[in-house]
Ligand code: FES
């Protein structure tokens with residue numbers, strides 16, 4: 001299990017095994033600018049500040065160019081963090097909490113809190 | 122007669138097997154042929170060999186095929202297209218599986234269009250002798266046929282002029298920046314059959330696909346498709362709702378590579394003397410999504 005933190009938003013969510021960033025954030029009650037959610041449009045790009053990701057599903061080089069990928073740009077709908085990771089949304093985007101009760105439940109309900117989680121409470 | 126209909130849509134997909142699940146198990150198309158890295162698919166009420174080609178590697182549109190009545194029509198179109206100033210080349214039988222001779226055109230919008238008049242006719246799944254109204258064992262949505270495409274281009278006015286002057290398409294609906302003579306064209310919905318549109322284009326980058334659509338019979342079938350999308354975890358963009366433009370009912374959704382598909386029903390009938398409908402920008406949101414009257418940003422930004 002890994003933890004994903006959105007820098008600047010002070011939000012950390014727990015990701016399921018092999019779960020992409022986008023899925024984990026939306027499941028936890030958050031939203032940000034996304035498009036197809038299937039790796040085709042590039043609208044969901046974020047920057048990886050810390051950590052490492054894997055792409056279990058093939059993504060097109062036209063959508064995420066190899067040099068972008070090397071520079072830490074992630075296609076958040078397809079990128080699966082393999083270690084605890086920190087991302088930053090694009091400058092003109094921001095993380096919104098669309099379901100506060102869900103976000104609270106996710107925060108309060110997880111067992112085996114990691115240090116990231118404890119640090120927040 | 123000239124151009125009879127949208128015959129095939131050839132798109133790129135990142136993963137052929139994931140795409141097979143979507144187009145076959147969820148939408149209900151049938152695989153009619155396979156080549157390495159390619160699937161040829163057909164819907165049950167189509168009688169030509171295939172209507173969708175999926176090619177592994179990347180995303181977005183490879184080309185569109187429109188079926189013409191005769192080789193003479195194609196020869197006449199070729200002349201008109203060349204004097205319009207677009208690039209054409211001859212394509213010969215066998216370059217596309219099952220498709221005969223024709224021409225390949227690079228549109229002013231950089232999309233590739235193929236015009237052909239021959240393709241193997243394999244028949245619908247209900248046949249043409251005392252047919253039942255639908256095949257008994259449809260899978261998933263059970264789409265009967267493809268219906269239209271929407272692509273983006275930098276210069277909709279030129280593309281509209283191309284389809285009108287070279288291929289005899291007519292605009293059913295147009296979105297303009299204003300009602301005065303020198304207003305710009307933002308989008309055009311054009312027909313060669315009796316439907317509201319066989320192709321449409323809106324302002325945006327050249328060469329990109331906005332969506333291609335499948336026909337469904339009515340609003341209930343649209344809702345049923347939506348239920349199946351939920352069951353199969355299909356990424357849904359918008360809907361079910363109605364378009365103001367074309368009056369059609371719709372769900373926009375994405376295939377596993379992020380190419381946008383649509384299920385579309387309703388709309389009106391068109392004839393060559395159909396009076397073109399005009400939309401102004403202040404009503405565009407209503408034109409696109411009639412019920413919510415709000416454009417989401419994905420409508421203009423998510424393209425493949
Ligand atoms: S949302 Fe389209 S690539 Fe991620």
Ligand SMILES: [Fe+2]
Pocket residue numbers: 269270271332334383385
């Ligand atoms: Fe459409």
